[in-house]
Amino acid sequence: MAELHLIGQIVGASGFPSSRLFCKWGIHTGGAWKLLSGLREGQTQVDHPQLGDVAYWSHPIDVHFATKGLQGWPKLHVQVWHQDPFGRRELYGYGFCHVPCSPGWHALACVTWQPLGSWQERLSQLFVGGGPQLLNSDLIYTGADRYRLQTSAAGTVHLELGVLLRHFARYGVEC
Amino acid sequence: MAAAAAPTVFLLMVNGQIESAQFPAFDDLYCKYCFVYGHDWAPTTGLEEGISQITSKNRDAQQALVWNFPIDITFKSTNPSGWPQIVVSVYGPDLFGNDVVRGYGAVHVPFTPGSHRRTIPMFVPESTSKLQKITSWLMGRHPEFTDPKVVAQGEGREVITVRSQGFVTISFNVVTKDMKKLGYDVSPSDMQNPSVVSLTDGIHNH
Numbered sequence: 001m002a003e004l005h006l007i008g009q010i011v012g013a014s015g016f017p018s019s020r021l022f023c024k025w026g027i028h029t030g031g032a033w034k035l036l037s038g039l040r041e042g043q044t045q046v047d048h049p050q051l052g053d054v055a056y057w058s059h060p061i062d063v064h065f066a067t068k069g070l071q072g073w074p075k076l077h078v079q080v081w082h083q084d085p086f087g088r089r090e091l092y093g094y095g096f097c098h099v100p101c102s103p104g105w106h107a108l109a110c111v112t113w114q115p116l117g118s119w120q121e122r123l124s125q126l127f128v129g130g131g132p133q134l135l136n137s138d139l140i141y142t143g144a145d146r147y148r149l150q151t152s153a154a155g156t157v158h159l160e161l162g163v164l165l166r167h168f169a170r171y172g173v174e175c
Numbered sequence: 176m177a178a179a180a181a182p183t184v185f186l187l188m189v190n191g192q193i194e195s196a197q198f199p200a201f202d203d204l205y206c207k208y209c210f211v212y213g214h215d216w217a218p219t220t221g222l223e224e225g226i227s228q229i230t231s232k233n234r235d236a237q238q239a240l241v242w243n244f245p246i247d248i249t250f251k252s253t254n255p256s257g258w259p260q261i262v263v264s265v266y267g268p269d270l271f272g273n274d275v276v277r278g279y280g281a282v283h284v285p286f287t288p289g290s291h292r293r294t295i296p297m298f299v300p301e302s303t304s305k306l307q308k309i310t311s312w313l314m315g316r317h318p319e320f321t322d323p324k325v326v327a328q329g330e331g332r333e334v335i336t337v338r339s340q341g342f343v344t345i346s347f348n349v350v351t352k353d354m355k356k357l358g359y360d361v362s363p364s365d366m367q368n369p370s371v372v373s374l375t376d377g378i379h380n381h
Contacts, residue, residue, distance in 0.1 A: 007283055009283070039329055042330070042333075045335045045336065046335070047336075048336060049340075050200070051339070055339070056296035056298060058281060058296060058298070059332065060328065060329050062329075083336070103363060104287055105285060162285070162286055164286060164360070164361055165360045166359050166360070170358070175360075
């Protein structure tokens with residue numbers, strides 16, 4: 001079986017309305033992939049940056065997968081949340097990106113989006129915060145049923161991922 | 176030399192330095208580093224921890240804090256899971272002269288052979304209540320982690336709030352041995368980036 005190691009960090013996020021942010025992340029794979037070690041989901045700490053407006057998490061990711069096939073290549077999905085000084089949490093963006101296919105170190109910028117509600121919901125969101133969230137978080141990384149959704153652009157999540165592949169050449173896979 | 180059996184262990188040699196830091200609000204800082212690694216890893220030679228000198232900012236506009244502190248360690252392992260991370264903690268005096276922590280940061284040691292430079296953000300834990308912030312400022316006892324190695328883990332981070340307030344720049348030179356023999360690919364096969372060519376590439380045939 002071929003193996004993939006994902007060793008890196010969720011560095012931080014920028015471009016959001018406020019920088020007191022944290023991130024919930026997860027890795028989704030197809031049926032042929034098996035997790036051998038590491039955590040495949042987690043939540044970062046809440047950062048309150050003093051310099052500039054980029055929130056830094058430096059959240060380590062160290063996952064080891066074994067696979068029998070190329071389908072269902074791992075996808076890393078993120079949800080960026082804001083925590084205000086009172087401890088309330090609201091959603092700021094959803095995003096996903098595929099784990100890079102070539103071995104080596106990659107710096108990725110994952111774009112995110114936020115669901116938009118009706119104009120009444122947007123007006124109340126302006127005053128009290130909150131806002132629509134996805135009921136089913138699968139929609140973050142699948143394309144089915146997206147046509148029903150209206151969203152607006154949100155900021156960017158910065159990742160540094162190192163990909164280590166093993167035995168892919170033995171099966172004739174070029175990457 | 177002829178190897179009778181296929182290797183089961185690979186080596187990772189890292190040397191480099193903790194170059195400098197940027198902390199606009201603080202001065203007179205020193206740093207400590209340590210390595211955090213998984214169960215399958217063991218250091219063979221070199222120092223796992225160190226404390227640097229105390230450095231101050233120069234008068235010029237750059238305001239960099241330079242340590243130029245050497246790192247030199249070799250690991251052996253059977254499994255890339257638990258790849259070593261370097262955890263850096265920076266300390267300095269507060270207004271009353273107490274030694275307080277000014278930042279923690281961690282980064283994985285790069286795994287492609289060659290020279291690398293990483294600038295990592297440094298953060299401190301923050302109390303969530305304003306009263307506790309005032310008393311900790313007065314008493315000189317700011318929140319800190321009981322063990323800096325916590326910074327290298329992903330679990331349990333959802334309950335803490337931190338403040339990022341500086342950066343540290345580290346440069347690494349990495350050499351690996353026998354990773355290719357064990358079947359690991361650390362760089363793409365078309366070798367677009369010549370600066371990360373593995374040292375063993377000229378010797379082994381695919």
